[in-house]
Amino acid sequence: MAGIKENTLSRYQQIAIDIANRIVNQEYPIGAKIHARSTVANTYQVSAETARKAIKLLADLHIVEAKQGSGFYVSSLNNAVNFVDQFKNVKTLKDLKHDIHQTMKHQLQEYKHLSEMMNQFLDQTQRFNTVDPLMPFQLELAAGCKHLGKSIGELKLWQNTTATIVAVRHNGQMHISPGPYAVLEAGDIIYYVGNETSPRRVRNYFAMASE
Structure with a gap:
């Protein structure tokens, strides 16, 4: 799934995002029929209940709509784009937070190293003054x-x-x-x-x- 960290989402959300990505990429054009729940379950190797929740999420977001006795059909490209972008933005924020933590961790390590070198320098200076105070x-x-x-x-x-x-x-x-x-x-x-x-x-x- 492009741009999405899978381990941040539940499985049905991952499936919904993947289907939405396919809609954005025109693999499923407006009006195209989404496979039945059993087909989705087989395609993604999940239970029928997980497949049902994924399709329901797309329906709740008005990306697909149900037709009585016929199944689900793609109804909105814009809603699919917004759904994908939403999770891209979530990923971006998570990555920024991670980068900030990593930068702070690196700076703390650098400060610790600098502090150790300064202490070593002061210790060596003190040793020099103590050991050889008569150096002319x-x-x-x-x-x-x-x-x-x-x-x-x-x-x-x-x-x-x-x-x-x-x-x-x-x-x-x-x-x-x-x-x-x-x-x-x-x-x-x-x-x-x-x-x-x-x-x-x-x-x-x-x-x-x-x-």
Whole structure:
């Protein structure tokens, strides 16, 4: 049956729809005689009672009419079209509802997946910060930076930036734990540890003197 989900209808409705479709397709033109109930029952492999209910439904909708002692005849193409369209519209609404549910289900799955990835990202970030909090940052001091010519002790870097210098590369030589008397010069690279705000504060602290 074109356009109809059979499992949404009773058997006699399915038969009525199929006959109506045949009328719409001109297999049964206006005035054509519909087979007797026994023939309908045999054609669709149903009981005589089911066949009777199917033909009665078509008669109630004025798609066919009974002639005393003669049987049923096709009486209205328009009513057959309306009957078929009615169930097509029901199918369309059911399909739309199904599609909406499927889309919502898919979106919920995507949201769950995104939430899991976000939790994993936050967990990995926390693990990184927890496992390796002493991973040093670095900054090259360009000519014109503030505080050049000062010793590490004079800088009071921790008080101003929450960072601690752990090494200085000077003239290509790495000096680990340079101590408070090491003087910073242009071209030096400082290595320091601190929290997540330290890099911004250190950059601002050593910003160009003209900025």
